[in-house]
Amino acid sequence: MMDYNSLLAKKITELKPSGIRRFFDIANEVEGVISLGVGEPDFKTPWVIRREGIRSLEKGKTWYSANAGLMELRSEIASYLKRRFNLSYHPKEEIFVSVGGSEAIDMCIRSFVEPGDEVLVVEPSFVAYAPIVTMAGGVVVPIPTKAENHFRLTAQELREHITEKTKMLVLPFPNNPTGGVMRREHLEEIAEVLRETNIIVLSDEIYAELTYGRERHVSIAEIDGMWERTVVINGFSKAYAMTGWRLGYAAGPAPIISQMLKLHQYAIMCAPTTSQYAAICAVRDCDQAIEEMAEEYNTRRRFVVDSLNKMGLTCFNPEGAFYCFPCIRSTGLDSESFCEQLLKEQKVAVVPGNAFGESGEGFVRVSYCYSIDHLVEAMNRISQFVQQRAEQMKNEGVAHEASDRTCARKA
Template sequence: MEQTKTYLSETVNALKPSGIRRFFDLAAGIEGVISLGVGEPDFVTSWSVREAAILSLEQGYTSYTANAGLLELREEISAYMEKGFHVTYSPKKEIIVTVGASQALDIALRAIIDAGDEVIVIEPCFVSYAPLVALAGGKPVTVQTKKENDFKITAEELEQAITNRTKAVILCSPNNPTGTMLNRHDLEEIAAVAKKYNLLILSDEIYAELSYDEKFVSLAAIEGMRERTILISGFSKGFAMTGWRLGFVCAPEEITQAMLKIHQYAIMCAPTMAQYAAVEALKNGQEDVIGMRKDYRRRRNYFVQSLNEIGLECHVPGGAFYAFPSVQSTGLTSEQFAERLLLEEKVAVVPGDVFGESGQGHIRCSYASSMEQLQEAVKRMKRFVERI
């Protein structure tokens, strides 16, 4: 009898589909849904940025760029990082333009991981971190943060997870899904652990422009951390350019040149017209970024206060555009709450446990929606909480 043969990778077979996707699919089939589930700005990319892309097409700039990206764009990124975040990188040797921050994270992990290396993943976190570690041949080791500490990782919690196989830590501040932002003191404590154990930190700073109550501090700007930080960022969130799929990575030359080899074979280069758009965003897009940040802050203040008033305890997120309220007072799990809220009141949120075990009992709500939609969502959520 012929034996059944599978052609699929065991690693890929073991991956679970994104928990976010199921709720998007559910919501797509329901009319009148207010979606607080999408991690995407509701602003349109600035006109001058769109115009720059159009002009590049009209001028016939439709060929490949250098593998690492347009030199002009890398020079603008270098200047932007130095002026705004006080870290200096060589445009020619230490910056790569990527297809979104996600690709930057992917090639960074593939560049540093050998089979069996451990990478610490701090939860709750973006759903791709652990799968990307596994796909690179590494072992994700999760560390759970606590609601009582506003989901901030402590140096002690981090140190307890380190073994002789630990190669790196993935850090995200401001955080998706909690909105928690680490201040300079927090980062200095983490830096001390990284230096003590000779660890790399992959610092996901995609939400750096969206910090509300204090100035964002890049981990790479902490003393002694530039040489052991892979700084990942992009244009999706702060510049409202999600669909352009453009990110970048800054790191010491040894690391970026290793990443560039993978990038060359897998991608060649990021889309040319998107790169010209990004040049314009960095040169002339700051006013729009400031305007978006002010509006997000206003929405955050209203939405978080409203959540607490209706009985869903929520800490004040320092950045990004997510609130992460507790639903434990309702007696429902994260998934039960999210599913019933969608079916009964037509408000789409994401169960907190899809971002890790410590997210259980919470939901992620994006306030990157109009104030009118947020107000209506609060009314529906209040009605739902009172009913149950």
């Protein structure tokens, strides 16, 4: 019999499975569950985009594209980045198209990180960053952010974690799972710290189009002195409701993109051609469609945040993405226990905050990329659960804290 444990790479076998996937394996076994867990838009990909994909198939455009992606698509991405975010990139040398934003993240980290290099990862954040760093032989250095700062990275927090071994900063804003954003003034403070170093920035901006309020998203690459040290990662999954098309891209200085492309050539070859033809239409013609979807998310955001706060789960007002990150410490439960009991008793699935890093303990991620009817029913069930938990704590003589300092809403 084969001894697989002695053959498989330890750095892979020792990786923990995704906390999100582990929990939803449990949720999938329960009938009648209302899920607020998956970060996937409930909208269909706009018809004009789907139509372009269909047309490309009808015309037999099913061959490989250039490794970096169709030139027409890269040109449209360059125009889009300039139009929407004031970022200038040459489509031939400074942009490549990837299989989802996740592949671009992987290619970026592997292009820089060598054994022993430290990578600063702002947390709570997307579950893939740390494992990719580990697989590249790097050392993950989490930077916990705080609810009282709306989960923004501060210049002081950044300085405290930089060492002579620091190679990269992963800056994931707008943020999954918290909904936190970095406005221009915050990015200026971060840039002031980074300009004194030789640190590269991986700026994951997949939720850039889902920023609420008067101010649009600002990329750190737009800040003085940061373009040359930043790789911008973006894609089509969230803004255009194109999750299953698996298409993303990276934009950055040519010497960096050329090395990322080299990895991409050997690992992937090229992104799906049909998806690329559809994406040309998306970035060229669908600004209005993404704004309409963002406005609907904004309506849902206001409803969910208001509902959570009314039921006693303190939740700051997220300014980006399509997630809320309420504090659940008032229930006396840790994140995983809260999610497990909520699923068992009310059949509502949310994600434990600690799936996104240790600093997420005491919180849960609630996705509002679902219909308003779906959200209304889910909020009613969660409210019932919280009320029942409060009664249980009262009967058991457990002090019920309405709030915790780390969960306090910023006035």
